[in-house]
Amino acid sequence: MFGSSIKLTDRQQQLLDYLRQQQRDFGVMPSTRDIQKHFGFSSQTAAMSHLRALEKKGVIQRHPHKARAVVFPEDLKREEIVDVPLYGSIAAGYAEAQQQEPDGSISVDAATLGLNRNGKAFALKVRGESMIGANICHGDIVIVEVKEPRPRDIVAALIDGETTLKRFVLENGQPFLRAENPAFPDLVPARELVIQGVMKTLIRKVD
Amino acid sequence: MFGSSIKLTDRQQQLLDYLRQQQRDFGVMPSTRDIQKHFGFSSQTAAMSHLRALEKKGVIQRHPHKARAVVFPEDLKREEIVDVPLYGSIAAGYAEAQQQEPDGSISVDAATLGLNRNGKAFALKVRGESMIGANICHGDIVIVEVKEPRPRDIVAALIDGETTLKRFVLENGQPFLRAENPAFPDLVPARELVIQGVMKTLIRKVD
DNA sequence: CCGAACTTTGTTCGAGCGAACAGAGTTCGT
DNA sequence: ACGAACTCTGTTCGCTCGAACAAAGTTCGG
Numbered sequence: 337m338f339g340s341s342i343k344l345t346d347r348q349q350q351l352l353d354y355l356r357q358q359q360r361d362f363g364v365m366p367s368t369r370d371i372q373k374h375f376g377f378s379s380q381t382a383a384m385s386h387l388r389a390l391e392k393k394g395v396i397q398r399h400p401h402k403a404r405a406v407v408f409p410e411d412l413k414r415e416e417i418v419d420v421p422l423y424g425s426i427a428a429g430y431a432e433a434q435q436q437e438p439d440g441s442i443s444v445d446a447a448t449l450g451l452n453r454n455g456k457a458f459a460l461k462v463r464g465e466s467m468i469g470a471n472i473c474h475g476d477i478v479i480v481e482v483k484e485p486r487p488r489d490i491v492a493a494l495i496d497g498e499t500t501l502k503r504f505v506l507e508n509g510q511p512f513l514r515a516e517n518p519a520f521p522d523l524v525p526a527r528e529l530v531i532q533g534v535m536k537t538l539i540r541k542v543d
Numbered sequence: 544m545f546g547s548s549i550k551l552t553d554r555q556q557q558l559l560d561y562l563r564q565q566q567r568d569f570g571v572m573p574s575t576r577d578i579q580k581h582f583g584f585s586s587q588t589a590a591m592s593h594l595r596a597l598e599k600k601g602v603i604q605r606h607p608h609k610a611r612a613v614v615f616p617e618d619l620k621r622e623e624i625v626d627v628p629l630y631g632s633i634a635a636g637y638a639e640a641q642q643q644e645p646d647g648s649i650s651v652d653a654a655t656l657g658l659n660r661n662g663k664a665f666a667l668k669v670r671g672e673s674m675i676g677a678n679i680c681h682g683d684i685v686i687v688e689v690k691e692p693r694p695r696d697i698v699a700a701l702i703d704g705e706t707t708l709k710r711f712v713l714e715n716g717q718p719f720l721r722a723e724n725p726a727f728p729d730l731v732p733a734r735e736l737v738i739q740g741v742m743k744t745l746i747r748k749v750d
Numbered sequence: 751c752c753g754a755a756c757t758t759t760g761t762t763c764g765a766g767c768g769a770a771c772a773g774a775g776t777t778c779g780t
Numbered sequence: 781a782c783g784a785a786c787t788c789t790g791t792t793c794g795c796t797c798g799a800a801c802a803a804a805g806t807t808c809g810g
Contacts, residue, residue, distance in 0.1 A: 345755090345756065345757090347756075347757070348756090360623065362606065362614070362619075363604075363614030363615070363618055363619050364606055364609060364611070364612045364614060367609075367610070367796075367797055367798085368797070368798065368799095369796080369797070369798095377757095377758070377759085378758070378759055378760075379758070379759050379760060379761085380797085380798080380799095381758080381759075381760085381761095381799090381800085381801090382757070382758050382759075384798075384799075384800090385756085385757075385758085386756095386757085389755095389756080397570075399569065399571055400798085400799090401765080401766080401797095401798065401799085402571060402574075402611070402766080402797095402798085403574070403610030403611055403766060403767070403796070403797055403798075404571070404609070404610055404611050404612070404797085405571045405611070405798090407569070407570030407571060408570070410626055411570055412568075412569075412570050413626075413648070414624070414626060414648075414650050415648075415650060416567065417621070417624060417650060419617055419620075419621060440654075441620070441621075441622075441652075442651075442652065442655050443621050443622065443624060443651065443652040443655070444649075444650065444651045444652075444655070445648075445649065445650040445651075447647075448649050448650075448651075448684075448746065448748070449748075450748055468678070471675070471678040471679070471680050471747075472678070473678050490749065535749055536748070536749060537746065537747065537748055537749070538745070538746070538747040538749070539655065539744065539745070539746055539747075540678075540744065540745040540746075541655070541656075541657055541743070541744050542697065542742055542743060542744065542745070552785090552786065552787090554786075554787070555786090574766075574767055574768085575767070575768065575769095576766080576767070576768095584787095584788070584789085585788075585789055585790075586788070586789050586790060586791085587767085587768080587769095588769090588770085588771090588788075588789075588790085588791095589787070589788050589789080591768075591769075591770090592786085592787075592788080593786095593787085596785095596786080607768085607769090608767095608768065608769085608795075608796080609767095609768085609796085610766070610767055610768075610796065610797070611767085612768095
């Protein structure tokens with residue numbers, strides 16, 4: 337992408353990997369003494385020199401006179417990340433509070449998701465082809481924000497004790513759900529319509 | 544989701560927001576003395592107590608006896624995040640090295656993307672309906688990994704000085720590109736076929 | 751072969767920083 | 781009105797940690 341392609345020494349690469357691993361595993365950067373011990377240096381100065389070298393090559397940034405103050409530049413440029421729990425399916429009874437165990441988690445920056453940290457959201461794995469007319473396929477992952485739907489929104493709704501994706505339609509003051517597939521009938525709610533949220537984003541992984 | 548719903552005091556929320564903001568802006572956590580100064584406390588102990596309270600409520604974790612060692616639990620559970628540059632379009636001549644300025648950036652965890660830090664990738668905004676048969680719409684964002692395509696892969700290819708998305712097909716030893724839309728003809732390469740990468744993931748934002 | 755960059759040693763200094771303790775004012779629910 | 785939780789003060793102790801300096805061994809390209 338740019339000038340970061342200045343080559344690193346073997347040792348410098350090792351140090352960088354160590355920094356990254358520590359940050360991932362503990363969330364905190366090692367001090368120069370931590371580095372010294374990990375690499376078996378007899379002096380912190382060795383660690384210091386390497387950090388200085390890495391900083392000169394632009395792969396890290398440092399805040400002078402602050403402890404454990406090594407930063408990766410890419411982390412600074414990054415937007416805020418939000419974590420969305422992924423449910424393979426949502427069982428009945430958990431319509432309001434998602435108290436189930438997630439099947440995993442999806443972490444994306446808020447900007448591409450169109451969400452903020454406050455808005456509750458979850459991800460749902462699509463089953464079946466009932467929304468194929470909206471180009472939503474079996475196996476796709478849909479990010480759903482918990483909020484009131486507007487007409488024509490695609491929503492996650494609780495039907496027969498199972499969450500499915502449908503389009504929310506309002507005709508003559510009567511709300512109902514419509515599949516985007518001629519093979520599926522409209523669904524007029526028997527009693528009440530349990531809408532769990534509104535689709536905001538779609539993610540599809542190809543093999 | 545779980546017990547993190549223990550309510551925070553106003554002051555505790557302010558402190559948490561401050562921690563988050565500092566981490567975003569500088570990549571480093573504030574020390575107790577930084578907190579003290581920021582809130583105008585006359586003693587660090589106030590900061591200490593609040594940190595302890597936040598830790599007890601589970602919204603932060605701390606590494607005892609380490610400097611600036613406050614961690615957000617969600618950051619620890621999170622998978623590795625990779626940043627993918629987004630290009631609205633890729634002009635000719637930049638087929639190999641993406642030396643253009645990105646129109647933005649997408650940050651997603653590696654697991655969701657199916658990529659690792661090493662593999663080069665970029666994101667592309669889809670224009671037109673030529674892949675509608677594969678349920679890829681105008682306006683979708685496609686993550687493309689730079690690598691050799693296998694037959695039947697969907698690829699980003701350079702055609703007439705512009706990058707487009709097509710299916711890579713191999714028939715009788717002859718490679719060509721096929722749109723997933725009957726209104727578009729097959730594209731047999733005049734001279735050579737410039738494949739920029741293979742589609743790995745699709746992201747669609749709905750209004 | 752010579753020098754530049756990389757790598758490591760050994761030591762000292764002083765500010766950074768978490769931790770602890772005793773005490774007290776404030777808010778809020780019951 | 782009583783207590784619990786929240787909030788803040790003032791101070792001291794001692795490890796943590798970055799920084800600096802002088803020196804030298806190692807690797808490697810030209």
